[in-house]
Amino acid sequence: MSDHLTRKELKQDNVALKVGETFGFLTSHRSQIVRYGGGALALIVVVGLGIYYRNYLRDVRQQALADAITLQNAPVGAPPQNGGPSFPTEAAKKDGVIKAFTKLMTDQGGSTEGYIAEYALAALDMDAGKLPEARKKYSDVASGADSNYASLAKLALAEINFAEGKIPDAKSVLKDLADHPTDLVSKNQADFTLARGIMATEPAEARKLLIALAETKSDVSQPATAALGELPPQ
Numbered sequence: 706m707s708d709h710l711t712r713k714e715l716k717q718d719n720v721a722l723k724v725g726e727t728f729g730f731l732t733s734h735r736s737q738i739v740r741y742g743g744g745a746l747a748l749i750v751v752v753g754l755g756i757y758y759r760n761y762l763r764d765v766r767q768q769a770l771a772d773a774i775t776l777q778n779a780p781v782g783a784p785p786q787n788g789g790p791s792f793p794t795e796a797a798k799k800d801g802v803i804k805a806f807t808k809l810m811t812d813q814g815g816s817t818e819g820y821i822a823e824y825a826l827a828a829l830d831m832d833a834g835k836l837p838e839a840r841k842k843y844s845d846v847a848s849g850a851d852s853n854y855a856s857l858a859k860l861a862l863a864e865i866n867f868a869e870g871k872i873p874d875a876k877s878v879l880k881d882l883a884d885h886p887t888d889l890v891s892k893n894q895a896d897f898t899l900a901r902g903i904m905a906t907e908p909a910e911a912r913k914l915l916i917a918l919a920e921t922k923s924d925v926s927q928p929a930t931a932a933l934g935e936l937p938p939q
Contacts, residue, residue, distance in 0.1 A: 766809075766818040773805035773822065803829060820850035824858060831861070840865050856882060856890035860898060867902040875902055893918055897925040901932060908936050 776790055781798055784791040792798035806822040806829075813819035827842035843865070846858035859878050866875035879902075882895035900914035915936075918929035 766813050766816055769805075769809045769813070770818045770821060773802065773809055773825070776805050777802050777825070799829075815849070817851065817854070820846045820854050824850075824854060824861075827858070827861065831865075836865055836868065852885075853887045853889045856885075856887040860890050860895070863898060863902070872903065872906060875899075891923075893921055893923050893925045897929055897932075900929070904932070904936060912936055912939075 776798070779790045779792060779798065781792050781795055790801075792801060803826065806825045809822035810819050810826060813822070823842050824846050827839045827846070830836075830839035830842065840862065843858040843861045847855045847862060849855075850858065859882055863875040863878040863882075866872070866878065876899060879895045879899040882890055883892045883899075886892045886895070896914050897918055900911045900918065904911045912933065915929045915933045918925050919933065920926070921929075
């Protein structure tokens with residue numbers, strides 16, 4: 706039996722144990738239920754069980770996400786010396802990763818983990834040149850996920866817009882991201898993506914943005930300096 710199956714069964718046993726403990730509590734406190742009202746006490750118990758079960762479901766989602774990411778990082782060829790999954794070919798790995806993320810997205814739609822899975826699938830679509838499919842998934846994450854993961858999806862949507870020649874749309878998305886930074890997408894990152902996207906069409910504006918970013922001493926200062934070298938001479 707695998708460790709994963711053992712953990713899963715253990716979680717199920719813990720839920721059963723919690724229900725049994727609650728049953729025992731109600732039995733041993735029968736007099737208090739009569740005195741204070743069974744409905745009120747039962748409500749407290751139900752709320753407690755609800756919180757426990759929600760935490761259990763969250764653990765299941767997080768484990769499924771961790772398993773999918775493990776597959777994404779798995780080697781092709783011989784299995785790692787310390788154990789873990791591996792794939793015989795790149796094609797087999799791609800199929801396995803897509804299957805894992807698709808199952809998570811389908812089973813846990815609307816949850817943070819479900820949106821992360823959808824974002825990962827959109828990135829795979831991008832790598833395969835499937836821009837319409839990627840746009841659909843990124844748009845879903847951008848409109849439904851929390852602000853952090855939504856901002857990542859919006860950043861990717863801006864890049865798709867640039868790739869499809871929709872420069873005004875890309876600039877609009879990036880301006881909004883710059884005006885509303887998140888923990889995962891900073892104003893500097895939004896401005897850098899904008900500068901890179903308009904280098905060919907608006908080199909003067911791109912240069913202005915890149916010079917400002919190069920002077921920030923932030924995580925984009927070095928990439929901005931490098932990008933300046935790609936611009937045509939003034």
